[in-house]
Amino acid sequence: MLKNYIKIGWRNLKTNRLFSIINILGLALGLSITILLFLSITYERSYNTMYSNKANIYRVLVNTNESYDKQILCTAPAALTPAIKNDIPDVKYAARILKHGFGETAFVKVGNTTFLEKELYWCDPELFDIFNIKFLQGEASSAISRPNTITISKSTAKKYFGDADPMGKLIVVDSDEKLEVTGVFENFPENSSLHCNAIASFSSTFAFKNPSWGNSSFETYLQLNENISQANTESQLNSLLDKNVDKEGQWFHLTLQPLEKVHLYSADFSNSYSKRVGDIDEINNLSFLGILILLIACVNYMNLMTAKSAKRSKDVGIYKTLGASFKSLIARFYAETGIITLLALVIGVFITILFIPLFNQLTAQQLEVSLLFKPQVLIGIVLFWVIATLVAGSYPAFYLSSISPNSALTSTKKDGSSIINIRKGLVVLQFAASIILIVGVLVIYQQLQFMQNQKLGFDSDNVVAISTTAVNGNDKKEALVQEYESLSMVSDIAMAQGFPGVTVSGRMLFKTENDENGLKIQTNRVDAQIIDLLKLKLIAGKTLPLIKQQGDTISEVVLNKKALDYLGYTPEESIGKKVLIQGFRGNVFIVGIVDDFNFESLHQPIGAYAFHNRRTEAKNFALVRFNSNSLTNTMDQLESKFLKINPGSAFEYIFLDKNIEQLYAQERKTAILGFTFSILAIFVACLGLFGLAAFTAEQRKKEIGIRKVLGATIMGITQMLSMDFLKLVAVAIVIAFPIAYWLMHEWLQNFAYRIDFSWYIFAISGILAIVIALITVSFQAVKAALSNPVKSLRTE
Known part of the structure; x- marks a missing residue:
C-alpha cells in the first residue's frame, strides 16, 4: 500500500511541475537554513563537553556591590585559592589562571627569533588535573611545580622549535623572563573555553609570594569532590571571605559557575579569559529564526496544496466513492508530502555544505562538514524532515481527506470560501514574519550606524x-x-x-x-x-x-x-x-x-x-x-x-x-546574519506567493478572457489580480508592526546610548514588503493579462 501511495505521489509531483519546483525549492531553503542554524547551536552547546570531570568543575565568580555597579567578574583574588586548599576539604583541586600582562600579548624570544604570543597563561599545576590535559612530553604533575618553568602546546612547539625537541630549552618572555620548557601538551579543542598555547608556572608571578584579596584578576577553577553541593560550597567560600576580609572591605561576594555554563552564560560578565564567549540569548534568537523560516517554508507548501484543493477534492471524492478510508487518504497525502520534503532535505543538505565556509566567516565559528554526520546531528536532520512533513502535510491531509464525496464532486461554494480564507491567513502569516525581520534588520543597522557616528569625546582617527x-x-x-x-x-x-x-x-x-x-x-x-x-x-x-x-x-x-x-x-x-x-x-x-x-x-x-x-x-x-x-x-x-x-x-x-569597531563585533555579526537570513526568508515567502499568484491567474483565466473581450486593459487586469494580495500584505503590516516594535525595543535596552524609533523605519519596511509582494505577483498578473482571450475562453 505504501509503495502505491509513493507512486501516486511521484505521479502528482511530475504532473504539477511548477508547483513541485516551488515547493521543493522553498522547503530546501527552509531546511538548509534550519540545518545550518542547528549546526551552529550544536557547536555552541558543545563547548567544554570534552572534559571528563565537567560535572564537578566550576569557575569562581566575583559579584560586586553597588559601588561597582553590581558587576559580575570572571576573575577572583589571588589569595582565594590558597585559602580554599587550606580550609575547604570538599574542593578536590583549585587552580588560578593569570593571562600574561593581564591580557597583553607576550613577546616570546626563542634563540634569535621573536614570536607574538596572545595565549600565554601563568597557572597553578592543579589546572592539569582539573581539565585532564593530555601531555605528549613531560609529566603533568611536576611540569610547572617549580618557578621559571613553562609547558607549551603541540602546535606552539612546532612553531617555536620546528622538528627539534623542545624539552629543556629556554625561552625568554618580554626580554627579561627566562623559562625552561618542561612539557608539551595536546592542543586545546577549538570549542574549549580554556584555550592556552603556553602555560607557565604561577609560582613565577608576583601574586604567588604576595597573594592579595583586593586585586581580582585571576580566573579560578575548582573541581569539587563527588556529590558535593554547589550551594554548600558557595556558603563555605563566603565564610572564607568573612574570615580573611573585614566587612568594611568586602566589596564583593563569591558564587560558582558550572563549567557547562561558562561559554553561553557569561556574555554580561567582565574579565573573562575565554578566547570566545557565546551568548544564550543569541542561541535562542537563532533557534527562533530557524523555526520561523522552516515554518514559512511549510506554510508555502500548505498554501499551494490548498490552492489546488478544487482539483484534488474531486480525486478525494472519487477515491471515497470507491471505498477509500479516511486514514488511507491521510496516508496518501502524507506520502506525497514526504517525497517532496525528502527531496527538499537532500537538496537542503547540499546547500548547507556549500554555505558552511561562508557561515563560518560571518559567525567566527569553526563548523565542519563532518558535523553533519555526527549521530545527534543526523537524528536532528531526520527529525526536521519528520516535522516538516507533519507540519506541511497536516492541513492538506486532514482537510482534503475529511471532504465528503458529495461536496468534493460538486465543489460547493462553502468549501471554496473556507479554503480561500485559510490561504489568506497563511499569506498574512508569512508576510507578517517577513516584515518583522525587515524591521529588525533596519533597526540593528541604524543602531550600528549610530554607534559608529556617535561623538565619543575623543578623536581616534590616525x-x-x-x-x-x-x-x-x-x-x-x-x-x-x-x-x-x-x-x-x-x-x-x-x-x-x-x-x-x-x-x-x-x-x-x-x-x-x-x-x-x-x-x-x-x-x-x-x-x-x-x-x-x-x-x-x-x-x-x-x-x-x-x-x-x-x-x-x-x-x-x-x-x-x-x-x-x-x-x-x-x-x-x-x-x-x-x-x-x-x-x-x-x-x-x-x-x-x-x-x-x-x-x-x-x-x-x-x-x-x-x-x-x-x-x-x-x-x-x-x-x-x-x-x-x-x-x-x-x-x-x-x-x-x-x-x-x-x-x-x-x-x-x-x-x-x-x-x-571591535567592541561592536557581536552587533555587526547579528546584523549580517539577520540581513542574510531575512533575505532568504522573504525569498521563501515570495516563492509561495508566486505559486499562489500563478494558480489564481490560472483559475481566473476565463474571467480574464471575458474582461479583455469587453475592453479591459492590461493595466486594469494586472491591478485587479494584484489588489487581493496587496490587501493581505497590508493586514500583515498591521499585525507585524506592534510585534516588531516590542522585540526591537527590548533589544535596544542593551545599549546605554541608543536610537529612538523613527516612523520611517516602519514606513520603509511596509513599502519594501508591498513592493516585494507587488513584484512577485505582478509577473504572473501581467502574464495572465497578456494571454490570448480566445484561448482562455476555449479552455473551460
Whole structure:
C-alpha cells in the first residue's frame, strides 16, 4: 500500500511541475537554513563537553556591590585559592589562571627569533588535573611545580622549535623572563573555553609570594569532590571571605559557575579569559529564526496544496466513492508530502555544505562538514524532515481527506470560501514574519550606524597604539619616543598604560576618608601629552606635568567630569584639591578636568576616569598620532624605528578606531546574519506567493478572457489580480508592526546610548514588503493579462 501511495505521489509531483519546483525549492531553503542554524547551536552547546570531570568543575565568580555597579567578574583574588586548599576539604583541586600582562600579548624570544604570543597563561599545576590535559612530553604533575618553568602546546612547539625537541630549552618572555620548557601538551579543542598555547608556572608571578584579596584578576577553577553541593560550597567560600576580609572591605561576594555554563552564560560578565564567549540569548534568537523560516517554508507548501484543493477534492471524492478510508487518504497525502520534503532535505543538505565556509566567516565559528554526520546531528536532520512533513502535510491531509464525496464532486461554494480564507491567513502569516525581520534588520543597522557616528569625546582617527611590553627599561622607551618625535608625519606621541576601548586599572574614588560607598573609577597612567593626542576637551586646569622626578611622592591626576560630579566640585574649584583614590597612598592632587568621553563601548554609560602619573603600573603602549596619507609608509617607518631601539623584537600595534569597531563585533555579526537570513526568508515567502499568484491567474483565466473581450486593459487586469494580495500584505503590516516594535525595543535596552524609533523605519519596511509582494505577483498578473482571450475562453 505504501509503495502505491509513493507512486501516486511521484505521479502528482511530475504532473504539477511548477508547483513541485516551488515547493521543493522553498522547503530546501527552509531546511538548509534550519540545518545550518542547528549546526551552529550544536557547536555552541558543545563547548567544554570534552572534559571528563565537567560535572564537578566550576569557575569562581566575583559579584560586586553597588559601588561597582553590581558587576559580575570572571576573575577572583589571588589569595582565594590558597585559602580554599587550606580550609575547604570538599574542593578536590583549585587552580588560578593569570593571562600574561593581564591580557597583553607576550613577546616570546626563542634563540634569535621573536614570536607574538596572545595565549600565554601563568597557572597553578592543579589546572592539569582539573581539565585532564593530555601531555605528549613531560609529566603533568611536576611540569610547572617549580618557578621559571613553562609547558607549551603541540602546535606552539612546532612553531617555536620546528622538528627539534623542545624539552629543556629556554625561552625568554618580554626580554627579561627566562623559562625552561618542561612539557608539551595536546592542543586545546577549538570549542574549549580554556584555550592556552603556553602555560607557565604561577609560582613565577608576583601574586604567588604576595597573594592579595583586593586585586581580582585571576580566573579560578575548582573541581569539587563527588556529590558535593554547589550551594554548600558557595556558603563555605563566603565564610572564607568573612574570615580573611573585614566587612568594611568586602566589596564583593563569591558564587560558582558550572563549567557547562561558562561559554553561553557569561556574555554580561567582565574579565573573562575565554578566547570566545557565546551568548544564550543569541542561541535562542537563532533557534527562533530557524523555526520561523522552516515554518514559512511549510506554510508555502500548505498554501499551494490548498490552492489546488478544487482539483484534488474531486480525486478525494472519487477515491471515497470507491471505498477509500479516511486514514488511507491521510496516508496518501502524507506520502506525497514526504517525497517532496525528502527531496527538499537532500537538496537542503547540499546547500548547507556549500554555505558552511561562508557561515563560518560571518559567525567566527569553526563548523565542519563532518558535523553533519555526527549521530545527534543526523537524528536532528531526520527529525526536521519528520516535522516538516507533519507540519506541511497536516492541513492538506486532514482537510482534503475529511471532504465528503458529495461536496468534493460538486465543489460547493462553502468549501471554496473556507479554503480561500485559510490561504489568506497563511499569506498574512508569512508576510507578517517577513516584515518583522525587515524591521529588525533596519533597526540593528541604524543602531550600528549610530554607534559608529556617535561623538565619543575623543578623536581616534590616525592614532596607532604600539605595544612596548618587550622594550626593556625606561631608557629604551624614552629613546623610542625621541625616535618617533623625529618623524615628520608624527604630530603627537604619548606613553600610556592603556587607551579608550581597553580596560585599564579599576579602583575606587572616595569623597572623604569616611566615605563608605565610593565610586568605581578607571585609572590610566600616562604621559602629559595624552590630552592633546586624544584631542580631549580640557574644561579646567591643565594637563599632567611633563616631568616627574624620581622619588617624588606627590602625584597628579586629570579627572573626567563624571568623577568630578561625584566629588561635588565645580571644575574651577577642583583644581589643586586633594583626591582619595584606592591604592594611591600619599598626596594626590587634581590638576585638570576633561569633558566626559566614552572610554568603553556604548553598551555602558560613561563612568569615572582618571589620567595619572603615579608609578603604580607600567606604560606599555606608545600612542602615536600621524598625519600621513600613506599608511603603509607610515607603519614601515614606525616599525623601523621600533626595531632600531629593540632589535630582534616583534612589532605589534592596533589602530584605535579599529579597536573601537571591535567592541561592536557581536552587533555587526547579528546584523549580517539577520540581513542574510531575512533575505532568504522573504525569498521563501515570495516563492509561495508566486505559486499562489500563478494558480489564481490560472483559475481566473476565463474571467480574464471575458474582461479583455469587453475592453479591459492590461493595466486594469494586472491591478485587479494584484489588489487581493496587496490587501493581505497590508493586514500583515498591521499585525507585524506592534510585534516588531516590542522585540526591537527590548533589544535596544542593551545599549546605554541608543536610537529612538523613527516612523520611517516602519514606513520603509511596509513599502519594501508591498513592493516585494507587488513584484512577485505582478509577473504572473501581467502574464495572465497578456494571454490570448480566445484561448482562455476555449479552455473551460
